[in-house]
Amino acid sequence: MEIHYKSRPWNFKKLLYKAMVMLVCGAVFAFTVVAVFYMLRRPLRKAMGIDDDNRIVFQVAGTEAGEESGETATVREASTVENAEASSDYYEAGVKANRFLVGVNEVSTEGYGGKRSYSDYGYGIIIGKTKKTVVVLSTPNAVRGMNATQVTFFNGQTVRGNVSATDTETGISIIRVELKRLDKDTLRGLEVAKLGKSYALKRGNYAAAIGNPLGDVRSIVVGQFTSVGGKTRLTDREYSLLETNILGKRHTAGFLVDKSSTVIGVITHREDEDGENYTIKALGISDLSVLTDALCNGKERPFIGLQISTISTETARAYEIPKGVYVEYVYLRSPAVEAGIQKGDILVSIGKREIRSAKYFAETLDQLKPGTTVKVQFMRYTKGKYKRMSADVVIAKR
Structure with a gap:
C-alpha cells in the first residue's frame, strides 16, 4: 500500500513575525553596545591622555609619603647610581621614566635651503596625545625662542617637533610631534607621564633626577629633598622651589620623579649659582599645572x-x-x-x-x-x- 504525505503549507505570517522580532532584538542589542561604547569612550581616552577635541588631558597621580615623608627624616648624602645592579627603587623609577622622557635639541631654519643651528641638549616629557600629535613639556630654556626642535625618543628615533607655545618667564615650552613621523616601535613603546602632587612632598623624601644631571645623556642620580618650602616669585604668582642634595652640573636639564616614576619637579637653572657644580633645584610640578594647561590648550x-x-x-x-x-x-x-x-x-x-x-x-x-x-x-x-x-x-x- 502506497502512503502519500501531504506537505504542510508555510505560515508566512508567523515566519515574518519571527523575522521582525529577531531584527528588532538585533537592533536593540546593537544600539545598546554603541551607547555603552560611546559613554565609555571619552573616559577611556582621557585615561590614556587622548582627547577627541585635541585638548590635552593630564594624567595626575598621587605622591607617595610612607616612612620617608616626615619633616624630621634624616637627609643622607646623595648617591650616584651607575647601573641597574646597584640601583634603588628610585633608580628603577628613573629607568622606567625613559619611556616618557625625550631629548630636545633646537633647530632653526633660515631662508631657502635651510641653514640650521643646534643648541645644547635639553629634555622634555610626554604629557599627552591627540589624534595627530604627541605633546611634550620641555625643560626651561630648552628651545630659547626657536620655532622647531629635534625630539629624540626612548629608542633613539629622532624626528622634527614644532614649538607651539612658550612661557618667557619660566622658559618652559610645549612641543608637538606629528604621530605620522613616528615608527611603529616608538608608537608602541612610548608612555604619557603622570604628574604628581608636589605640594605633598616633605623634607627627607627621596627623588630621582632624570635627564642629564651628571652631564651625560639620560643619566640618573638619586638623592633627597633638603628643603621644600622655598619660593621663586614671578609675575602674579609664586612657584614652589624644591631643593635637593643631588650634585649636578651647572647646565643640568631634566625632571625629578618619585619611586612610581611620577613626575614631581622640573629642574630649573639658577643664574646666581657659582661654579660648575651645584645642588639640583626644581619647580614643583603642581604649581605649573595651570600654566601648562594654558600653553597646551591655547587658553x-x-x-x-x-x-x-x-x-x-x-x-x-x-x-x-x-x-x-x-x-x-x-x-x-x-x-x-x-x-x-x-x-x-x-x-x-x-x-x-x-x-x-x-x-x-x-x-x-x-x-x-x-x-x-x-x-x-x-x-x-x-x-x-x-x-x-x-x-x-x-x-x-x-
Whole structure:
C-alpha cells in the first residue's frame, strides 16, 4: 500500500513575525553596545591622555609619603647610581621614566635651503596625545625662542617637533610631534607621564633626577629633598622651589620623579649659582599645572602685573601687620600700576574672595577673564597705621 504525505503549507505570517522580532532584538542589542561604547569612550581616552577635541588631558597621580615623608627624616648624602645592579627603587623609577622622557635639541631654519643651528641638549616629557600629535613639556630654556626642535625618543628615533607655545618667564615650552613621523616601535613603546602632587612632598623624601644631571645623556642620580618650602616669585604668582642634595652640573636639564616614576619637579637653572657644580633645584610640578594647561590648550592667561609673597600668620603677628599677600613689586604698564596699587600694599581680597596667600591670589586670578573689571581691596601703611583701600583693576591678557 502506497502512503502519500501531504506537505504542510508555510505560515508566512508567523515566519515574518519571527523575522521582525529577531531584527528588532538585533537592533536593540546593537544600539545598546554603541551607547555603552560611546559613554565609555571619552573616559577611556582621557585615561590614556587622548582627547577627541585635541585638548590635552593630564594624567595626575598621587605622591607617595610612607616612612620617608616626615619633616624630621634624616637627609643622607646623595648617591650616584651607575647601573641597574646597584640601583634603588628610585633608580628603577628613573629607568622606567625613559619611556616618557625625550631629548630636545633646537633647530632653526633660515631662508631657502635651510641653514640650521643646534643648541645644547635639553629634555622634555610626554604629557599627552591627540589624534595627530604627541605633546611634550620641555625643560626651561630648552628651545630659547626657536620655532622647531629635534625630539629624540626612548629608542633613539629622532624626528622634527614644532614649538607651539612658550612661557618667557619660566622658559618652559610645549612641543608637538606629528604621530605620522613616528615608527611603529616608538608608537608602541612610548608612555604619557603622570604628574604628581608636589605640594605633598616633605623634607627627607627621596627623588630621582632624570635627564642629564651628571652631564651625560639620560643619566640618573638619586638623592633627597633638603628643603621644600622655598619660593621663586614671578609675575602674579609664586612657584614652589624644591631643593635637593643631588650634585649636578651647572647646565643640568631634566625632571625629578618619585619611586612610581611620577613626575614631581622640573629642574630649573639658577643664574646666581657659582661654579660648575651645584645642588639640583626644581619647580614643583603642581604649581605649573595651570600654566601648562594654558600653553597646551591655547587658553588666555590673565595678567595684573605684580610680584607678590605670602604674609604668614607668624610674620603678621611678629611685625603687627595685616595678613594677606604682600606686594613686592609693581610692573610698569600693567593693570596694577594703572589702578594705583603700590609696592608695600597688602592685598586682602579680589572681588568677593578673601586672599590669604599667593596661591589663593593666583587661583582667583586664573578664574578671571581678560577685559573684566574686578575690585581689589588692600591695606596701605599711611600716617603710622594701615588703612583699607580699594581699586578697580581691569584684567589684561599676557
